[in-house]
Amino acid sequence: MSAKTLVVLAAGMGSRYGGLKQMDPVGPSGETILEYSVFDAVRAGFGKVVFVIRMEFEEPFREMAAGWSRGRTAVEFAFQDLEDLPEGFTVPEGRTKPWGTTQAVLAAEEAVTTPFAVINADDFYGAESYAVLARHLEAGSGEYAMVGFRLRETLSDSGAVARGVCQVNEGGLLESIVEMFNVERCGAGAKSADAMGMVKMLTGDETVSMNVWGFTPAVFGQLREQFEGFLERHGGDQKAECYLPNTVSEVIRAGQASARKAARVRVLKTSARWFGVTYRKDRAKVVEEIRRLVANGVYPARLWA
Numbered sequence: 001m002s003a004k005t006l007v008v009l010a011a012g013m014g015s016r017y018g019g020l021k022q023m024d025p026v027g028p029s030g031e032t033i034l035e036y037s038v039f040d041a042v043r044a045g046f047g048k049v050v051f052v053i054r055m056e057f058e059e060p061f062r063e064m065a066a067g068w069s070r071g072r073t074a075v076e077f078a079f080q081d082l083e084d085l086p087e088g089f090t091v092p093e094g095r096t097k098p099w100g101t102t103q104a105v106l107a108a109e110e111a112v113t114t115p116f117a118v119i120n121a122d123d124f125y126g127a128e129s130y131a132v133l134a135r136h137l138e139a140g141s142g143e144y145a146m147v148g149f150r151l152r153e154t155l156s157d158s159g160a161v162a163r164g165v166c167q168v169n170e171g172g173l174l175e176s177i178v179e180m181f182n183v184e185r186c187g188a189g190a191k192s193a194d195a196m197g198m199v200k201m202l203t204g205d206e207t208v209s210m211n212v213w214g215f216t217p218a219v220f221g222q223l224r225e226q227f228e229g230f231l232e233r234h235g236g237d238q239k240a241e242c243y244l245p246n247t248v249s250e251v252i253r254a255g256q257a258s259a260r261k262a263a264r265v266r267v268l269k270t271s272a273r274w275f276g277v278t279y280r281k282d283r284a285k286v287v288e289e290i291r292r293l294v295a296n297g298v299y300p301a302r303l304w305a
Contacts (some may be wrong), residue, residue: 003114004137007048008034009104009211010061010121011054011080023060024277029302033277033286034121034261035068037130039303041117044130046136048074050111051121052104054081068304078108086224089231092238098296100241101211102227107221112203115140118213118244123288125212126272127298133214136268144265145214146174146248149274151190152204157281160184163192164209164245165202166267174196174252177209177245207267209245210274219251222263226250 026033038049049069053061058077069075080098083091084107096105105118115137119125129147148166155161161184164177180192180200189204212255226247236241251263277283293299 004046004134005048005050005112005114005116006041007050007052007091007105007108007116007118008036008037008121009052009101010034010057011052011104011116013099023064024283026283027290027303029206031125031303032064035303036124036290036299037119038073039299040127040130042073043127044134046117046130046134048076050076050078050108052078052080052107054158055081069247076111078111080104080107085231087265089235092236095238097239101244102223102242102247105244106220106223106227112217115214115216118211118215120211123210123274123276125210125274126270128270128272129212132268132270133212136266137214142216144216144219144263145268146209147212147270148207148263148267149210151202151206154208154210154274155183155185155190156278156282158281161278166207166209168267172267174267176252177249179243179246211244213244222251223247228258
């Protein structure tokens with residue numbers, strides 16, 4: 001079994017949620033969603049966890065990890081900083097937020113030396129997601145990977161969300177991801193509205209990215225190149241963010257234009273259920289889902305007992 005690292009993106013503030021949702025207890029013994037993610041990853045053979053956080057979150061994250069990491073997995077911290085930019089770029093006046101999930105992954109580069117997975121801290125992906133990703137990384141094919149979920153199973157009953165809708169070819173490789181905003185349920189399917197109010201109807205069966213990725217360290221150079229291109233286009237914007245799904249799409253597109261930059265992303269299928277806490281009202285459903293999984297024996301009542 002090859003060494004594998006789990007990179008957890010945990011620098012977000014949770015503005016729609018109204019607090020630091022990564023620390024909100026949802027398990028019967030006070031566990032957070034990210035603790036269930038780490039538990040599943042450790043069971044799948046990931047031997048190291050890297051938390052990408054903001055510097056001001058360090059103390060609560062260290063306290064949390066101290067409760068379960070000893071003897072189970074190595075833990076490191078990387079810090080996403082607004083001013084951590086490639087040479088030649090500066091932060092525009094008035095900007096206060098970091099630059100998005102692509103910058104967050106790049107922040108982990110020094111801590112990652114093995115094939116690795118990337119997840120969001122506040123999303124529950126299910127044990128099977130980590131198992132299929134671990135098998136892919138252990139195979140050593142050199143392909144990157146994305147765990148795909150069905151759109152209708154990723155929507156919130158509390159409000160609209162953004163989702164990356166994937167184009168997958170007949171060979172199971174990712175071709176592109178289109179970021180759609182204001183996505184909400186509509187009958188058996190869904191609908192999305194863009195900034196101009198144009199509505200696009202969706203079946204609900206579309207494959208979407210929920211930010212569960214598998215990479216090798218080779219991806220860092222590719223992400224950095226695309227991040228620099230993003231800054232050239234949007235570096236003066238106070239709010240623009242460089243989202244990882246969009247960046248991976250650009251990496252794939254660059255590979256189509258140049259064999260030297262080729263990158264293949266395998267879309268992995270899973271029957272695992274996703275759920276998360278975009279809005280505070282989502283928390284009750286998450287608590288109930290965790291309770292059901294514990295009752296069915298998927299997780300112990302005390303996760304780290």
